[in-house]
Amino acid sequence: MKADAAPVLETTALSKSFGGLSAVRDVSIALNRGELHAVIGPNGAGKSTLVNLLSGELRPTSGEIRLDGRPVTDTSAPHMAQAGVARSFQRTNIFPPLSILENVRLAVQAIHTPMRGLLRPHSAARDLDTRAAAVLERVGLGEAPHRMAGTLSHGEQRLIEIAMTLAGNPRVLLLDEPLAGMGNEESEAMARLLKDLARDHAVLLIEHDMDFVFSVADRMTVMVEGALMASGPPEAIRADAAVQRTYLGAAS
Amino acid sequence: MLPTTRGAFALAAGAVVLALLPFMAQVYYVELATTALVAAMLALSLQLLVGCTGLVSLGHGAFYGLAAYTVYLVTPEDAGLSIMITLPLAVLAAGAAALFVGALSLRTRGFFFLMVTLAFGQMIFFIFHDTKLGGGTDGAYLARPALSLLGFELTYTRRQRPVFLYYVALVQLVAMYLFLAFLLRSLFGRVLEGIRINEHRMRALGYDTYRYKLAAFVIGGALAGVAGHMWAMHRAFVNPEIIGWHRSAEALLMILLGGLQSLHGPILGALAFTGLGELPQLVGDAKPFARFFSAIGLADFGLRVQALAERKLLLEGLVILAVVLVLPRGLAGLRWPRFIRPAFGGRPAGNERVQP
Amino acid sequence: MSFAGFLAQLLNGVQYGLLLFLIASGLTLIFGVMGIINLAHGSLFMVGAYVAFLTTRAVGSAWLALPLALIGGAVFGALLERGLFRHFYRRDHLDQVLLTFALILLFEETRSILVGNDFYSVPVPAAFDFSVPITAGFSYSAYRFAVIAICLALAVVLFLWIERTRMGAIIRAAAEKPEMVDVIGIDARRVHMTVFAVGTALALTAGALAAPLYSVYPGMGDGFLIISFVVVVIGGLGSISGAFWSALLIGLVDTLGKAYVPAVAGLAIYVLMAGVLIWRPTGLFGQRG
Ligand SMILES: Nc1ncnc2c1ncn2[C@@H]1O[C@H](COP(=O)(O)OP(=O)(O)OP(=O)(O)O)[C@@H](O)[C@H]1O
Numbered sequence: 028m029k030a031d032a033a034p035v036l037e038t039t040a041l042s043k044s045f046g047g048l049s050a051v052r053d054v055s056i057a058l059n060r061g062e063l064h065a066v067i068g069p070n071g072a073g074k075s076t077l078v079n080l081l082s083g084e085l086r087p088t089s090g091e092i093r094l095d096g097r098p099v100t101d102t103s104a105p106h107m108a109q110a111g112v113a114r115s116f117q118r119t120n121i122f123p124p125l126s127i128l129e130n131v132r133l134a135v136q137a138i139h140t141p142m143r144g145l146l147r148p149h150s151a152a153r154d155l156d157t158r159a160a161a162v163l164e165r166v167g168l169g170e171a172p173h174r175m176a177g178t179l180s181h182g183e184q185r186l187i188e189i190a191m192t193l194a195g196n197p198r199v200l201l202l203d204e205p206l207a208g209m210g211n212e213e214s215e216a217m218a219r220l221l222k223d224l225a226r227d228h229a230v231l232l233i234e235h236d237m238d239f240v241f242s243v244a245d246r247m248t249v250m251v252e253g254a255l256m257a258s259g260p261p262e263a264i265r266a267d268a269a270v271q272r273t274y275l276g277a278a279s
Numbered sequence: 280m281l282p283t284t285r286g287a288f289a290l291a292a293g294a295v296v297l298a299l300l301p302f303m304a305q306v307y308y309v310e311l312a313t314t315a316l317v318a319a320m321l322a323l324s325l326q327l328l329v330g331c332t333g334l335v336s337l338g339h340g341a342f343y344g345l346a347a348y349t350v351y352l353v354t355p356e357d358a359g360l361s362i363m364i365t366l367p368l369a370v371l372a373a374g375a376a377a378l379f380v381g382a383l384s385l386r387t388r389g390f391f392f393l394m395v396t397l398a399f400g401q402m403i404f405f406i407f408h409d410t411k412l413g414g415g416t417d418g419a420y421l422a423r424p425a426l427s428l429l430g431f432e433l434t435y436t437r438r439q440r441p442v443f444l445y446y447v448a449l450v451q452l453v454a455m456y457l458f459l460a461f462l463l464r465s466l467f468g469r470v471l472e473g474i475r476i477n478e479h480r481m482r483a484l485g486y487d488t489y490r491y492k493l494a495a496f497v498i499g500g501a502l503a504g505v506a507g508h509m510w511a512m513h514r515a516f517v518n519p520e521i522i523g524w525h526r527s528a529e530a531l532l533m534i535l536l537g538g539l540q541s542l543h544g545p546i547l548g549a550l551a552f553t554g555l556g557e558l559p560q561l562v563g564d565a566k567p568f569a570r571f572f573s574a575i576g577l578a579d580f581g582l583r584v585q586a587l588a589e590r591k592l593l594l595e596g597l598v599i600l601a602v603v604l605v606l607p608r609g610l611a612g613l614r615w616p617r618f619i620r621p622a623f624g625g626r627p628a629g630n631e632r633v634q635p
Numbered sequence: 636m637s638f639a640g641f642l643a644q645l646l647n648g649v650q651y652g653l654l655l656f657l658i659a660s661g662l663t664l665i666f667g668v669m670g671i672i673n674l675a676h677g678s679l680f681m682v683g684a685y686v687a688f689l690t691t692r693a694v695g696s697a698w699l700a701l702p703l704a705l706i707g708g709a710v711f712g713a714l715l716e717r718g719l720f721r722h723f724y725r726r727d728h729l730d731q732v733l734l735t736f737a738l739i740l741l742f743e744e745t746r747s748i749l750v751g752n753d754f755y756s757v758p759v760p761a762a763f764d765f766s767v768p769i770t771a772g773f774s775y776s777a778y779r780f781a782v783i784a785i786c787l788a789l790a791v792v793l794f795l796w797i798e799r800t801r802m803g804a805i806i807r808a809a810a811e812k813p814e815m816v817d818v819i820g821i822d823a824r825r826v827h828m829t830v831f832a833v834g835t836a837l838a839l840t841a842g843a844l845a846a847p848l849y850s851v852y853p854g855m856g857d858g859f860l861i862i863s864f865v866v867v868v869i870g871g872l873g874s875i876s877g878a879f880w881s882a883l884l885i886g887l888v889d890t891l892g893k894a895y896v897p898a899v900a901g902l903a904i905y906v907l908m909a910g911v912l913i914w915r916p917t918g919l920f921g922q923r924g
């Protein structure tokens with residue numbers, strides 16, 4: 028699992044405060060293609076806020092974000108997605124009244140439809156259907172794609188969340204606790220999928236399950252109270268005394 | 280939003296009934312029906328925003344009124360212009376105003392969007408109310424646009440006019456319905472639906488939702504312009520009242536009456552609303568309360584009740600109250616009693632989509 | 636125009652702005668805490684004005700109107716909240732718009748049934764029916780000074796209530812983070828009713844104060860409602876102090892505009908609103924988005 032030389036997505040001294048609270052402080056990280064970068068940290072450490080900053084949903088208070096070396100600090104969420112940075116949400120964020128297929132097809136359509144194609148009847152847009160079906164197959168939701176998303180089990184809804192993230196063929200994946208609420212079997216399938224994805228994507232994964240994280244991550248970052256506490260390969264993190272004291276020790 | 284095959288047949292049958300109406304009704308009712316068709320166009324154009332995109336706008340009536348005033352402003356005093364000139368100009372004016380108002384108001388959401396659309400709508404109202412541009416508070420008469428196409432002119436006598444205008448309105452309503460059905464079937468329609476259900480997620484997926492909402496806002500405004508143009512043609516008169524926000528609120532009521540879930544709902548709602556507006560008139564003619572109470576020896580009281588019953592806004596207010604309190608899903612939410620339903624073969628709630 | 640004339644317009648602007656603040660603050664509070672869009676807020680203002688008109692007609696002087704509007708408004712607001720609005724907190728905007736639109740129609744028809752559709756002027760209370768000399772050639776209406784003083788006093792009480800009391804803290808929290816409202820739990824019902832009562836009382840009081848200045852007429856609430864919307868948009872969400880400064884700004888711009896550039900003055904506030912929406916869509920005085 029070798030990473031290409033230049034990082035795809037990179038931040039320098041990124042900070043975000045809400046009123047008096049600084050949720051993210053001076054965070055500099057780099058995501059490389061072919062690498063799964065796990066971010067861990069206790070509740071309220073600022074992990075989701077970091078994803079919100081990277082995906083353009085929140086404007087940073089200070090600091091810089093670069094995509095392929097170009098500054099994208101003030102780019103809006105839709106433009107980040109168009110540029111190939113896709114994210115999933117910690118709290119399932121889908122279209123409950125639509126079918127599974129329609130959910131994913133909206134995600135495909137977002138990236139693959141030129142303006143003038145917009146007036147095509149949706150029933151004639153077979154290309155979107157094909158691509159959406161392929162993505163559903165990949166996450167293991169290929170069966171009965173016409174069920175209404177809102178009626179599915181929590182685990183299946185999480186899979187829709189992931190499928191929508193993959194649908195636009197992004198280069199960078201920001202996954203905010205994709206496993207939350209999944210069963211054991213589903214987690215194992217997800218681990219395989221993540222490893223597979225990490226071969227040709229830059230992946231940022233937020234996850235609380237330490238065993239899982241250590242089994243999939245190529246690189247890890249520990250956040251505490253908004254700041255970076257440590258960053259490096261998993262072995263180094265496991266050995267880091269400060270991390271052990273404040274985080275791993277308490278967790279296990 | 281779109282009807283099933285069976286629903287499409289029902290709609291076609293409805294259109295045929297509407298097309299035959301002038302052969303069955305007196306002139307007064309033909310004119311009333313034209314009024315209802317104009318209201319239906321207004322409500323239908325607003326449905327693109329409310330039911331399809333989830334944008335509750337209170338400025339929609341302003342685009343409608345502006346289009347009617349445009350007809351007045353471009354028409355010379357003595358002779359009407361061709362509809363081929365007035366209609367595009369009215370639609371253009373309404374669309375341009377919608378672009379201006381939409382570009383600003385869509386920078387806000389929810390409650391603020393409501394307030395801003397209402398305020399800008401009232402701005403247009405004040406322009407015509409407070410200046411002499413369009414006859415001031417009293418309004419002004421105008422020469423009706425002529426039905427001339429490419430050198431051909433369709434002429435009609437004074438007595439034929441209500442019927443001709445009725446068909447002009449009906450053709451436009453049907454065209455508008457088909458256009459919106461086409462739009463909602465397209466990928467663009469899917470995006471609007473996605474925005475209505477979960478705009479936040481749409482942005483994260485890569486949709487610049489502002490642009491799509493603005494497009495819907497401008498299309499809706501331009502279609503309201505078609506309705507406003509027809510109003511000017513129908514009444515040959517404009518006054519500031521048609522711009523005021525109460526018109527927008529009434530259009531919202533028509534939508535709620537007919538149901539948010541469908542494209543034909545606003546049409547049914549508009550017909551019901553216009554019919555309801557006739558009730559005080561009918562009560563005024565028949566004087567049922569005055570008669571009943573004087574028959575039982577309470578003539579004075581009867582006259583009071585009668586006077587109340589003839590108040591249009593009182594009735595409207597009470598009807599709205601009743602609808603939002605007991606019929607939150609409009610007339611469409613009414614179900615046939617169980618023993619009748621099978622005969623109609625109506626499908627129960629199953630395929631309806633839940634609003635988030 | 637002379638300096639004295641300018642001073643008079645300035646005072647008029649402040650007085651108008653303060654009245655707008657009484658209306659707009661209730662509107663923001665009710666929206667901020669309960670998420671309710673009350674289009675009938677302008678009608679409550681109208682009710683206040685007619686209360687002043689009717690008390691003056693009945694007792695011959697308007698001195699009774701103010702306490703009546705304040706206390707009656709609070710009771711009326713509480714009743715409205717209990718009877719109607721409470722059931723609409725979780726309904727969507729469309730339902731709220733139509734509910735409050737229905738109330739506007741019902742208020743207007745009730746007015747029409749009770750007093751008819753004529754314009755009526757309301758005499759200034761006798762105690763304030765004189766002018767206060769300011770400089771040698773310039774004096775200013777004592778009643779308008781009284782209106783300014785009463786509005787400022789109410790504004791101070793409102794600020795203290797929001798900033799210093801426990802309920803005020805809950806209200807601020809609710810306005811900043813709507814999801815907090817659930818956390819309040821049992822208190823919520825009391826808070827909701829109080830906020831609605833206060834908002835209604837302020838609107839009625841503004842109407843009662845305004846009646847001698849603007850007379851009373853059908854549909855008078857509509858104009859004030861829309862200007863208050865502009866105030867709230869410019870002031871920013873959930874911010875009482877924002878509403879205060881923005882009301883003053885609008886009051887001054889509108890009044891001075893009408894005095895000095897009458898041709899375009901009607902549009903001035905809308906241009907201002909457009910500018911704010913372009914520059915800072917979250918409002919001049921609200922928190923940044
Ligand atoms: N929009 C916001 N406004 C105000 N404060 C916020 C906002 N979003 C997050 N915060 C605060 O920022 C801090 C970091 O939150 P964040 O959600 O990033 O933590 P997290 O690491 O994802 O936690 P968890 O593991 O529970 O998901 C928290 O104290 C949170 O309350």
Ligand SMILES: [Mg+2]
Pocket residue numbers: 074075076117203
């Ligand atoms: Mg989180």
